Amino acid sequence: MAISAQAGPAVEACFLSSILEAVDLALSSAKRPVALHEPRFGARERELVMDCVDTGWVSSAGRYVTLFEEMVASAVGVPHAVAVVNGTTALHAALVLEGVRPGDEVIVPSITFVATANAVSHAGAVPHFVDSTWMTMGLDPVALDEHLQQVSERRDGQLFNRQTGRRIRAVVPVHVFGHPVDVPQLQALLAKYDLIFIEDATESLGSTWKGQACGTFGHSAVLSFNGNKIITTGGGGMILTADDQYARRARHLTTTAKIAHQWAFEHDEVGYNYRLPNINAALGCGQVERLPEMVAAKRALATRYMQVFENVSGARIFREPGGAASNYWLNTLVLDREFSDERDALLSMLHANGIQARPLWTPLHLLPMYSDCPRAPLPVAEDMFTRCINLPSSPFLSGERN
Amino acid sequence: MAISAQAGPAVEACFLSSILEAVDLALSSAKRPVALHEPRFGARERELVMDCVDTGWVSSAGRYVTLFEEMVASAVGVPHAVAVVNGTTALHAALVLEGVRPGDEVIVPSITFVATANAVSHAGAVPHFVDSTWMTMGLDPVALDEHLQQVSERRDGQLFNRQTGRRIRAVVPVHVFGHPVDVPQLQALLAKYDLIFIEDATESLGSTWKGQACGTFGHSAVLSFNGNKIITTGGGGMILTADDQYARRARHLTTTAKIAHQWAFEHDEVGYNYRLPNINAALGCGQVERLPEMVAAKRALATRYMQVFENVSGARIFREPGGAASNYWLNTLVLDREFSDERDALLSMLHANGIQARPLWTPLHLLPMYSDCPRAPLPVAEDMFTRCINLPSSPFLSGERN
Numbered sequence: 001m002a003i004s005a006q007a008g009p010a011v012e013a014c015f016l017s018s019i020l021e022a023v024d025l026a027l028s029s030a031k032r033p034v035a036l037h038e039p040r041f042g043a044r045e046r047e048l049v050m051d052c053v054d055t056g057w058v059s060s061a062g063r064y065v066t067l068f069e070e071m072v073a074s075a076v077g078v079p080h081a082v083a084v085v086n087g088t089t090a091l092h093a094a095l096v097l098e099g100v101r102p103g104d105e106v107i108v109p110s111i112t113f114v115a116t117a118n119a120v121s122h123a124g125a126v127p128h129f130v131d132s133t134w135m136t137m138g139l140d141p142v143a144l145d146e147h148l149q150q151v152s153e154r155r156d157g158q159l160f161n162r163q164t165g166r167r168i169r170a171v172v173p174v175h176v177f178g179h180p181v182d183v184p185q186l187q188a189l190l191a192k193y194d195l196i197f198i199e200d201a202t203e204s205l206g207s208t209w210k211g212q213a214c215g216t217f218g219h220s221a222v223l224s225f226n227g228n229k230i231i232t233t234g235g236g237g238m239i240l241t242a243d244d245q246y247a248r249r250a251r252h253l254t255t256t257a258k259i260a261h262q263w264a265f266e267h268d269e270v271g272y273n274y275r276l277p278n279i280n281a282a283l284g285c286g287q288v289e290r291l292p293e294m295v296a297a298k299r300a301l302a303t304r305y306m307q308v309f310e311n312v313s314g315a316r317i318f319r320e321p322g323g324a325a326s327n328y329w330l331n332t333l334v335l336d337r338e339f340s341d342e343r344d345a346l347l348s349m350l351h352a353n354g355i356q357a358r359p360l361w362t363p364l365h366l367l368p369m370y371s372d373c374p375r376a377p378l379p380v381a382e383d384m385f386t387r388c389i390n391l392p393s394s395p396f397l398s399g400e401r402n
Numbered sequence: 403m404a405i406s407a408q409a410g411p412a413v414e415a416c417f418l419s420s421i422l423e424a425v426d427l428a429l430s431s432a433k434r435p436v437a438l439h440e441p442r443f444g445a446r447e448r449e450l451v452m453d454c455v456d457t458g459w460v461s462s463a464g465r466y467v468t469l470f471e472e473m474v475a476s477a478v479g480v481p482h483a484v485a486v487v488n489g490t491t492a493l494h495a496a497l498v499l500e501g502v503r504p505g506d507e508v509i510v511p512s513i514t515f516v517a518t519a520n521a522v523s524h525a526g527a528v529p530h531f532v533d534s535t536w537m538t539m540g541l542d543p544v545a546l547d548e549h550l551q552q553v554s555e556r557r558d559g560q561l562f563n564r565q566t567g568r569r570i571r572a573v574v575p576v577h578v579f580g581h582p583v584d585v586p587q588l589q590a591l592l593a594k595y596d597l598i599f600i601e602d603a604t605e606s607l608g609s610t611w612k613g614q615a616c617g618t619f620g621h622s623a624v625l626s627f628n629g630n631k632i633i634t635t636g637g638g639g640m641i642l643t644a645d646d647q648y649a650r651r652a653r654h655l656t657t658t659a660k661i662a663h664q665w666a667f668e669h670d671e672v673g674y675n676y677r678l679p680n681i682n683a684a685l686g687c688g689q690v691e692r693l694p695e696m697v698a699a700k701r702a703l704a705t706r707y708m709q710v711f712e713n714v715s716g717a718r719i720f721r722e723p724g725g726a727a728s729n730y731w732l733n734t735l736v737l738d739r740e741f742s743d744e745r746d747a748l749l750s751m752l753h754a755n756g757i758q759a760r761p762l763w764t765p766l767h768l769l770p771m772y773s774d775c776p777r778a779p780l781p782v783a784e785d786m787f788t789r790c791i792n793l794p795s796s797p798f799l800s801g802e803r804n
Contacts, residue, residue, distance in 0.1 A: 039460065052636075232460060232461060277635075
């Protein structure tokens with residue numbers, strides 16, 4: 001970019017080494033290489049997993065699946081939780097359950113992991129990309145409102161995209177890197193347009209907005225327990241909701257839609273085999289117990305990063321938006337515009353020094369399979385992509401290991 | 403059914419108690435209740451699973467996934483194996499990879515677990531049900547040939563259903579309860595009609611036909627490692643193929659279609675998050691080592707059932723077809739026609755006595771969501787459903803526990 005011509009080679013070299021120095025300082029107690037995010041297990045996880053192997057209850061019928069659901073529901077403060085094999089399948093099922101049908105459009109941010117848009121595709125629907133805001137790193141309600149005013153119209157009580165003719169059914173905001181989106185603005189907006197709010201909370205277990213947990217704001221929400229998340233089941237996900245009937249259908253649809261019977265195999269709709277195995281749920285039961293400790297450790301690490309970067313010029317650590325308490329799933333270094341051309345050089349240098357940093361996900365509208373999808377103007381998404389780097393964020397890196 | 407009027411109440415009572423007596427005798431060394439199928443784990447599984455928890459490598463990036471794939475590929479004798487979260491997702495991905503497209507028809511037996519048809523639906527295609535044969539309990543090649551002669555026509559080098567206008571793209575035969583279908587007849591038939599052979603080997607790991615393993619006959623095949631299968635990973639599945647390019651694409655499509663890069667997140671098609679977690683694969687590595695022992699134990703149990711039922715009139719144990727060596731995943735008691743009305747009374751009695759027998763799956767064309775799908779005449783499928791009961795089939799029930 002033209003702007004970076006302001007920074008000559010000497011300035012660039014100085015910038016790069018000052019960043020490396022700061023990251024090295026923040027991670028001084030960690031052995032190299034430092035992974036982007038690693039789980040932490042202890043005696044409790046070992047005990048629960050061994051109980052599965054010892055009793056033979058490793059598959060979907062065991063008692064840990066229900067226990068894990070109850071523990072997560074309690075931790076989040078939501079009435080119902082349905083455990084599935086991962087976050088993608090959780091979102092796919094949630095979309096189907098919310099009535100998203102083939103040919104519908106679903107609004108998602110362009111800055112998110114590809115699974116958000118893939119789940120929309122798996123439901124036969126079309127992702128419609130909207131911009132993000134630097135306030136939260138998540139979906140921008142103001143930009144969304146402006147965009148919908150321009151492209152949408154109501155017909156027969158439903159919202160349609162005038163340009164494509166397709167129904168716009170739902171919005172899937174993502175609490176990117178754990179930072180809550182602007183919840184009240186978004187809720188007001190979705191109410192105005194009568195759009196369904198499906199909350200992608202895959203990165204934000206343990207985050208809150210004004211004391212209320214992420215995962216409780218949408219009509220339904222989804223979690224991920226992938227190996228890189230704040231707590232993990234190896235692979236796993238969950239659908240959360242306060243709606244009793246929705247929860248019952250979620251459980252039914254994700255377990256092959258089998259009608260309960262002592263022996264007969266009857267199914268009453270095309271279901272999915274998405275149920276989480278018991279051995280993964282057992283690992284999760286041990287992990288949920290650590291959630292408060294994990295959130296505290298990750299917030300301590302974020303504070304540490306902020307401290308060391310206070311005196312570094314040309315870059316800053318992204319801070320949670322006002323009103324929010326983020327789990328800081330992944331810490332984000334934001335480069336000043338004049339250094340946006342240095343992102344890849346910085347990534348190379350960090351990797352060469354055993355620090356597994358990474359850039360943002362490529363904005364989804366730039367991927368070949370999504371390049372023709374409907375979209376709003378996406379200047380912030382593209383700007384974020386050029387200037388953000390995720391730093392190692394495992395909870396124990398804060399040096400408060402216990 | 404009218405025929406059962408031949409058997410009066412006294413004969414029925416005598417029949418039921420003779421069956422219970424025989425099952426009780428076959429399972430004499432087993433504690434009540436006797437489950438339909440339970441896994442067997444030992445020190446090796448504990449060690450491998452603990453290694454995952456101890457090292458933190460529980461998710462999809464760990465080394466056990468690759469090791470498990472290599473071990474299964476070697477055990478089956480197939481060049482490539484791609485591990486996924488379960489058998490349903492394996493079949494869904496296999497159908498997509500074989501070029502099945504929304505609106506296509508895929509031929510499946512009506513007698514199979516609902517997942518076979520669900521996977522077809524998940525690919526946007528329509529299951530087309532054909533009949534089974536008492537020779538193998540699997541898809542009947544002769545009936546399929548007759549049916550295709552009646553309903554299909556070739557146009558532009560492709561096969562179409564004249565009645566629906568849809569393309570018929572592939573056939574998914576299932577080796578039901580571990581018993582191989584009539585492989586050479588079926589292969590000849592699929593070659594004649596130029597249909598793709600996707601082998602549902604979810605129940606038949608360890609079964610062979612003339613010494614060649616199930617899972618090697620189709621262009622691709624799928625396995626299941628659900629908790630009730632001959633070996634288990636809690637939940638898990640696998641795609642098998644000899645086709646290098648297909649295997650590469652299978653790995654790509656099931657891991658979010660991410661392009662390999664040190665840090666960047668680029669994806670080049672709509673992929674799936676279907677990769678098996680490492681902790682489940684570790685369990686599987688321990689289990690594959692036991693496969694020969696499991697097959698032997700399950701065959702011994704089948705022999706035991708056959709022995710005790712030799713002198714029981716009115717029912718027989720289903721025997722593997724000539725040329726085949728079945729893993730006898732689930733042993734099947736076939737009632738004589740005159741006792742077909744006794745099936746549910748028998749199931750009730752067995753359950754009341756702590757024996758968790760079950761009927762066949764309801765034939766899929768009788769389920770509400772599949773009742774309007776295209777189908778051949780299905781007299782054998784409906785006959786099987788009224789007269790078959792699966793008996794407890796865990797490997798250690800043969801009394802040869804080690």
